[in-house]
Amino acid sequence: MILETRTTVRFYLNGDLVELDALEPDRTLLDFLRLDRVLRGTKEGCAEGDCGACTVIVGRMDGGVVRYLPANACIMLVSMLDGAHVVTVEHLKGADGGLHPVQQAMVDYHGSQCGFCTPGFVMSLYGLWLANPSPSVPEIEKALQGNLCRCTGYAPIVRAAQAVSNYGSVLEDVLNRERDAIIANLTALRDGRRVVVEGTRGKTIIPANVDDLAAVLEGLPEATLVAGATDVGLWVTKFMREIAPVVIVGHLMGEVSVEDGRIVFGAGVSYARVFETIATHIPQMVELFDRIGGVQVRAMGTIGGNIANGSPIGDTPPPLIALGAEVTLRKGDRRRVVRLEEFFIAYGKQDREKGEFVESVSVPLPGADELFGVHKVTKRREEDITATLGAFRIKVADGVVAGAVIAFGGMAATPKRARAVEAALIGKPWTLETVEAALDKFEEDFQPLTDWRASADYRMLAAKNLLKRVYFETIEGPSHIVRHEVA
Amino acid sequence: MTALDNKPAIRGGVHVPQKHDSGHKHVSGTAEYIDDMVEPAGTLHAYLGLSTSAHGEIVSLDLEPVRRAPGVLGVLTADDVPGHNDISQPGKHDEPIFAETRVEFFGQPLFAVVATTREAARRAAKLAQVSYTELPFALDVGAARAAGGALVTPGMKLERGDVTAGMAAARNRVKGSMEMGGQDHFYLEGHIALAIPGEDDEVTVHSSTQHPSEVQHMVGHALGVPSNAVNVVVRRMGGGFGGKETQSNLFAAVAAIAAKKFGRAVKIRPDRDDDMIATGKRHDFVVDYEVGYDDEGRIEAVDAVFAARCGFSADLSGPVTDRALFHADNAYYYPNVRLKSEPLKTNTVSNTAFRGFGGPQGMVGCERWIEDIAYALGKDPLDIRKANFYGDTDRNLTPYHQTVTDNIIGRVVDELEASSDYRRRREDIIAFNRTSRVLKRGIALTPVKFGISFTMTAFNQAGALVHVYRDGSIHLNHGGTEMGQGLYVKVAQVLADCFQIDLDKVKITATTTGKVPNTSATAASSGSDLNGMAAANAAEQIKDRLVRFAMNKFSVPEDAVSFEPNCVMVGNQRHDWADFIDQAYLARVQLSAAGFYKTPDIHWDRAAGKGQPFYYFAYGAACSEVVVDSLTGEYMVERVDVLHDVGKSLNPAIDIGQIEGGFIQGMGWLTTEELWWDDKGQLRTHAPSTYKIPVVSDVPKIFDVKLAEWSANTAPTIRRSKAVGEPPFMLALSVLEALSMAAASVADYKIAPRMDAPATPERVLMTIERLRREAAGR
Structure with missing residues (x-):
């Protein structure tokens, strides 16, 4: 397949078209704004996407309309903005030209x-x-x-x-008054080309489509894949790691569908984009989704990235494992399907070959006769990284546990099933006695670490207590803290 | 002060809510912080290289790879410091700019690299090859004591009465120990300095500092030049909280040394992680106490030791640990008392000032023994508090022998107790906890009494420079710095009130050592007290001249001249302000004045532990209700009611903002903000991803903050206002105690919960587990 190539990254910044024919692969949007454009209203507070001082609004075309979402400029690579509209605080004006x-x-x-x-x-x-x-x-x-x-x-x-x-x-508002022109401008930027842009430290490739991505990766199996940059951004800002060549994928694989009792979504789907589908079909995951990062991170980060980076404390793998999710991996034209729990092999090691990428995730919906609960435990209730996170899919028939799939994050070097606990529940009556008898089995399944987020003892105790919570909630309703009742 | 209660017709006088002077610039991104300034042509960027050993002799420091890195112009080490390689507090000689032969904490600066871009400097700094001979290190109070208990500065003792006899005579005694963690400032704008070299030995330094005069002194010291060669400018900081009182010195000194060496402007701004690793924090404390009390819970004797993790150097640890002792009484009278401080040396970053300056730690210790007494007697802790409040005419002598003469804590607490419906809610909560299996609630009402003044008497002085221009516009400058607390607008309001002109005629200008010299840190909540008075003094000097001018020109007696809203009345003739000023100019009246103020009536003899360190006290109280998940220890603050005393507020909007913000910051300290070092002595919570300050959803669901509007300072402070920066921070003690109560419910409130701080969900859950075990007799 021969595609025409463009050698510039193009996007709109406030009212102006930006066209860059040279771009460092790790240039962040924040540095671009502050250093290259001397737009210094946007601030650097942490350079890791946690404080929001660098928040900008990014508009992208989405089915004929432009959708604006907040983003952290500090960890966003400039190349990710190809075809987008970046709005900074300098663009805000009231109708009279004064304050907005x-x-x-x-x-x-x-x-x-x-x-x-x-x-x-x-x-x-x-x-x-x-x-x-x-x-x-x-x-x-x-x-x-x-x-x-x-x-x-x-x-x-x-x-x-x-x-x-x-x-x-x-x-x-300026973005509404000028909406038609913005749409026309952004639409005109979509030329269907592969983008290759060079910097002194290497190149960035923005594939034209998924097939093009597969082709690019076959030629550059060592490339760094960047979807939302909520992790890779820190490799740049905190570790100054060399990441070139960079392949941008966040604009691809954005489909979400619900069919045959499954949600299937592309690996490039952001948390924000999949939220409504999750809320409709797996409402038990809504609270978890609301506790992943902040709005900016959820607008940027992707579930595919959350899986592919293999973190033991990623928030989506435990519930997806508990639901029996499968991932489709692709290399060239070859695809294979792997059960998510088997995708995570060891710390830092996933079942993914060089040049292979996560293309989509297929998640069976919990059965109407199944209990499904997801509980994240953190030091700070919101915008914090997991200390321990448990996902429970339990089927009780005639008062007896007929099936149990339990998966945890933060308890091992990978997201991991609690198989000994599951075994201790299955076939037993769904009672407090059964639950309490199963608690010791956690120690067979997990030997968690002590770190700055939590001690090993706390992780173990909280994990056990989450199983108790699942039980209590089946007999007496919600028992966890809810800040605002969901309308 | 006859104008005190006049309703001014001017716009923006005192006692009215007034917006922050920079608010419109904050929201539009045009408020200029140092990193936003347009850099002089050729500006270079410096970056620090930090140690990776908690305690070690430097065997080799190979900086060649750093020098050879792209964009690098050079490297600075101790050898490149032209003056003194020293940013210690006076007389201490314990804190170098760059380590020379030995490092004393993980993250100590070893060198700085100077390059054409910040990125190049940062990348190069990582290339240094350093090897150490590792030495034993002590990270915390326990380890420091075990290693011999070396101090960074002498401890203090406060003693009154006969503790031994009082303790022996008491019907009940309780002994205990409490640990409380430190706190990172997490100002949103990190440290930064921009130095611009001038002629001869001159240098101008833009520094994000609360203490421009100290930066000036330290830069001069490091360069080996007199203070008159150094001009330090601070327009605003993006937050300070004490973290920029001494900690700015390092960055300013490095930027200035580099600027003089290379003859170009040099900027230095550490990454957030390096900022958190390399600069000091609030002190962690361990408090060991014994308290004797009667059957009503009335305290008869207190004997306590406050030990602090100070880090490797003294910095401000002396006055911080002193202030802990000054507040170990909070609002309570101790008939017999002995308080000692132990400022321990540890192999951690040197801890420093942080809002409250040791006072919060003193109060947390104190409230712990109040709580112990309450649980031992089975009483509501509020009743123990009330039984021990300072009296008005007796029982009013502090452990430092100052008599409390302005006590209003009883009224503040009584009003809050009623308005928050504390008693009924406490009963409801106890009933709720009996039947709720997982969720447990707690409530607490705690008081604050906080002493206002620097305990170092000399620091209680301030200057201001006021110019009235020929068009009637006014240029205001003073020694205080703006870190968001609204000091600039408050002082401008004072000036508007003095001259009786609209606030928009007063131009607020950047704090500059060249305009007002020898200033004190903007700290100890003293900013508006000191600088407001200094500005008023300048205004009075000018007004005196204007009155004399009018008396001469119009041949009227003194009392015929008065300053009315935007005009001057001479007899019954009205002179527009600008016209009057122009006439004064033409008559050659000096329209500029340097104002000065020093706080009266204070003195302190540290060796004797006696004196009058505080000019007055600020009071307040908070009632907090929480809900705790007893399966995970997670919690939420449901409701907080605050009644706080700011005297007669200069600006109620700003003051309420200080109270709300201070409360949430204090709550963060006592709940989710946890500093964690690994076994190599490396701080691992050094960014917002790992160090968790409150977010918006941590704010109490109901958060009702009110000023005690009836309060006026009994001391003649600026317009009878009171300081507001620090005191509200300690209102958050109520959250810690409410969490403790929720935990205590699992043992039917029969065991003192003794939860240490910060009360992370982990600590709450582990406290619950311990109480369950103890209640079951295991």
């Missing part, structure tokens, strides 16, 4: 103190306002999960967020 309604509300409600996190908050609130001009407090909290403020204690920011629409109509 979001900005004026923040000023009037004393939402800034030192002001350093403020542009990031403004951009997150702006993204929220575009999508939802009259947000509730739970919606505001969700939109601000990925923004840290050390001064205000957040209360005035929430008050400002509730008041934004008193300051202007979202219809008057």
Whole structure:
């Protein structure tokens, strides 16, 4: 297959077309904005996607419309923005050219103190306002999960967020007023070409489509695949690792379908994009999804990436293993299907050959007669990395455990089944006695580590208690802390 | 002070909510932080190379690979320091800029590399080849004591009454030990300095610092030049919280040395992880205590030792541990008391100032023994508190022999107890806990009394420089720095009030050592107290001249001249402000003044442990309710009610912001913010991915903050206001105690929960497990 190649990365930045014919493979959007363009409203707080001071809004074409979502510029590679519209705080203006309604509300409600996190908050609130001009407090909290403020204690920011629409109509907003032109501009950027752009430290390739990706990887099996960059971004900003050649995949494999009792989604699907499907079909996973990173990370990060990087503390593998998910791996034109639990071989080692990539994930929906529970335990309730995470799929028939698939993250070097625990439950009556008798089996399944997130003892105890929770909840309803009842 | 209660017609006077002066710039991204400034042509970038040993002799330091890296212009080590390789606190000589022969913590700066870009410098810094002879190291209080208990600075003792006799006579005694962790400041803008070399020995340093005069002094010391060669400029910081009181010195000194060496502007900004590894934090403490008390819970004797992990050098550990002792009474009277501090040397980064400055640790220790007494007697801890509050005319002598004369804690607590419906809610919670298997609730109402003034008496001084220009506009400068706390707008409001002109006529300008010299750190909550008074003093000098001018020009007596909103009245003739100023100019009246203020009536004899270290006290109370998941230890703060005393507020909007923000920051310290070192002495929680400050959903679901509006400072402070920066931080003690109560429910409140801090979900769950075991007699 011969594809035409483009040698520039192109995107819109606020009102201007940016066209780059030379680009370092690890150039982050934040450095591009601050150093190359001297747009210094966007701040660096942590350079790892955890504080939100660098929040920008990124618009992408999605089925004929442009969808704007917040993103962390600090860990986003410039090449990921090909075909997108990047909006920074410098682009915000009110209808009269003064402060934007979001900005004026923040000023009037004393939402800034030192002001350093403020542009990031403004951009997150702006993204929220575009999508939802009259947000509730739970919606505001969700939109601000990925923004840290050390001064205000957040209360005035929430008050400002509730008041934004008193300051202007979202219809008057610059991105809505100019929406048709933006769509035309972004559409014109989609030329269906492979992009290859060179930098002094190597090249970046943006494949035109999945087949092209397969072809690129056959020629560059050592390439770094970048989907959402929520992990690779830190290789750049924290470890200064050489990542070239880079192959961008986040714009590919974006399909989600529900068929034959399964959700099948492409590896490039972000958490944000799959959320509604998950919420409809596996509502037990909604709370987990709301606790993965912040809004920015969920708009960037992909489930394919979460699986492919093989972390023992990735949040999606345990529930997907418990549900019996399978991944489709592809190399060239050859595809093979692997059960997800078998994909994780050892720490840092997955069942993936060089040049092979995760193409899609197929997740059987839990049966109507099955209990399915997912519980994540963290030091801070939101925007934190798992200490331990348990997923439980249990079938009880006539008071007896007919089936149990239990998987944990944070308890071993890989996401892992609790087979001894499962065995201790199956065939027994679903009672507290059975559950308590199975607890010792956790020690056969897991020997967790002590680190800064949790001690081994705590991980073990909490893991056991999660099984108890699953039991208690079957007899007395929800027993965990819920900040806001889901409407 | 006759204008005190006038309702000013000016816009933006005192006692009214006023927006932050930079708010419109914050939200639009145009507020300039140092990294946002347009760099002078040819600006270079420095980056630090840090040690990877907690304690070791440096055997070899091969920097050739660093020098050869792309973009590198050179490397700085101790040998390149033209003056003194020293940023210690005066007289200590214990903290080099660059380690010379020995490193004393993992992350200590060894060298700096200077390159054309920050990225090049950062990449090059990683290429150094360093080998060490490893030495034994002590990371925490226990290890430091085991290794002989070396101190970084002498401890202090406060003693009053006869502790031995008081303890012996008490009907009940309790002994215990509590550990509490440190805290990273997590200012959103990390450390940064930009040094621009000038003629001869001159250098200008833009530094993100709370203490420009100390940066000036340290840069001069490092360069071997007098202070008059160094100008330090601070427009604003992106947060400070104490973390930029002394810790900015390193970065400013390195930037200045490099700038002079290469003759070009040099910027240095560490990555967040290096910032957290290489700069000091709040001190962790271990408190060992014995308390004697009667059957009502009234304390008869307290004997306690406050030991702190200070890190490898003294820094501010002396005054921090002193302040812990000054607040180990919180709001309570101790008839007999002995408090000792133990500022221990450890092989960790040198700990430093952090909002409250040891005071929070003193109070946490104190509230632990209050809690112990309550559980031992089976009483509501609030009743123990009330039984021990300082009196008004007796029982009002502190352990440091200062008499409490402005006590309002009883009224504050009584009002909050009623408004929060504390008693009924506590009963409801106890009933809830009886029947709820998994979720457990807790509630606590805790007081705060916090002493205001630097305990180093000399620091309680401030200067301001006020110019009135011919068009009536005003240029304000003072020694305080703006880190988000709203100091600039408050002082500008004071000036507007003094001159009776609209706030927008006052131009706030960057803090600069060249305008106001010898300033104190903007710290100890003192910013508006000191600088507000200094600015007012400058204004009064100018006003005096204006009055004399009017008396001469219009031949009127002094009392015929008055400053009214945006005008000056001379008799019954109204002069527009700008016209009046122009007339004064033409009459050659000096329209500029340097103001000065020093806090009266304070003195402190540390050796004797006696004196009047504080000018006044700020008070407050908070009532917090939490829910705990007893299967995982996870929790949520359901509701917090606060009543806090800021005297007569200069700016209620700013003050409420300080209280809300301080509370959440204090809550973070006591809950999810955990510092964790590995067995090599490396701090592993050095970024927001691993170090968890509160996020928006950690804010109490109901968060009601009110000012004690009836309060006015009994001391003649600026417009009778009180300091607000630090005191609200300690309101969060109520969250720790509420979590403890929820845990204690599993043992029917019969065992003191003794939960250490931070109360991470892990610590909460482990406390619950321990209490269950103890209740079952296992």
